[in-house]
Amino acid sequence: MSGLTRTTVLNVVLGTTVSPALGCFMMAPMDLRDILTADVVIDGTVTRYSLVVTEYDRRYRERLLALMKDQQREEFEKQPPVSYALLDIWVARSLVGSVSGQITVTWRNSTFQLPKDIDARLRTFALRDPRKRAPTLPLRSGSGVVWPVPELDKLTVLQAPCAMPFMFEANEPTGRAIREIFDGVGDPEAKADALANSFGMTGNR
Template sequence: MELSDVSYADVVVVGRVANYTLILDPEARRRHQELLAKTSGKFHEILKKQSGFMSDYARFDIVVEEVLRGTAPDRLTVTWDNSSFGEPKDMPPGPFLIALRKADTPQPPMRGAAATILPTPEPASLTVLQAPCSGAFLFESTSSTADEIREILQPSPERAP
């Protein structure tokens, strides 16, 4: 993970997670069931173990305690499309430092050899910043990584002439 990728964030907040929900893609599951019905043997056994799909994502609210970049209301609903690693089934409340981007702004460059990048599932919502093939910008607010991100976001002191 390149912490400097936080520069791609439109909004960075510290807040608590509420109403965390996994949004499961029903069409992917339907196609998966159809494929399972047509296969057998080892391939069938492998397919049977699959539980998550790249098109699944999480939606949650952030109860904002502090805004470090951009503007944010006291509470906002965001998405997290963690296609590289899958979203966790549940999420502790935090607090977390979370960097977010708008669907129509550039995302960080790919951090792995190859990636499949799906469109943002809810384009009207902010989404957790995450470079393809890298970790999400979602850290415990008291972690050393969160401290490093705070330092990156600090404006550089102006030099006296």
Template sequence: MDFRDIGYADVVVVGQVVNYEIVRDPVVRKRHQRFLDSLPPSSKLRETLAGPKSFITDYARFDIVVGEVLRGKAADRVTVTWDNSTFGEPDEMGPGSFLIALRDPNSPMPPLRGPSATVMPNPAPATLTVLQAPCAGPFMFETSSKEAGLVRRMLDGRAE
């Protein structure tokens, strides 16, 4: 992760994640099932591909109950998306307070941080999304973490 990517954030907040859910892509699932149905029942390929847990077009959607705004403007409660195509989204988010950097889907995104990436279009183009460069981790940190402290210092102009 390149922490200088925080410059791509339109909004940075500290708050609680609530209503976290994985939004599964029904079109891809239907297409995948049709493909599986076209294979012979005893096919090794069918067995291998029978049960993927997630697809690259799945994404997370959640609300942030905002306690503090560090950059930009945010309401007391913000609905956001997170397309963590590099690592997959966790099934659930634990309790606690997080520092989360967000980007307007129409704003420039950080550059690629690995050898290659697949970047899907934002599923909700009018909704802020978690800041994450392709092939890098998301800008979403527990507020007591050293990473959150570094982001705060960078936003205040006093990074090491």
């Protein structure tokens, strides 16, 4: 799947417009089997979406602007400073883990600039607990910047560096596939492997 196609897919999934981020120099392929590392998998709707700027990032941006030439500065200033997003999600169904009601999760998107908003369509989210010492998902692109997870007391969207996030419309094929993996019938690992191969989402270009 080309970088343009990946961007288009994410625009459709989020119901908004995003652009490739500066943090990743190459798009990385998604591996559906990464879903097996999630601490929580849910179907839910975003009830509130907000963008956060840390003081560190604000000051870093100011230092960069001071070093730029006028034309560079004008282009850079067109992009508002953003560190990460907070998503309030109303949980419709928990597939993995035991969360319910409304939860707040973080999303520091390494692949794209964070969108300005997300609509309220039902989506399937895979989340991880950053307080656990689980291995970081591998970087499958040539290079990129891997940012630390903010707000360690909150779950964060599962996303391998420079790949698409595990955030899919619940009624689309990938969302249905994730529910099939965790439907309690058969071996989730075997089903994830079969579906990853079927969808061409095996982490290979």
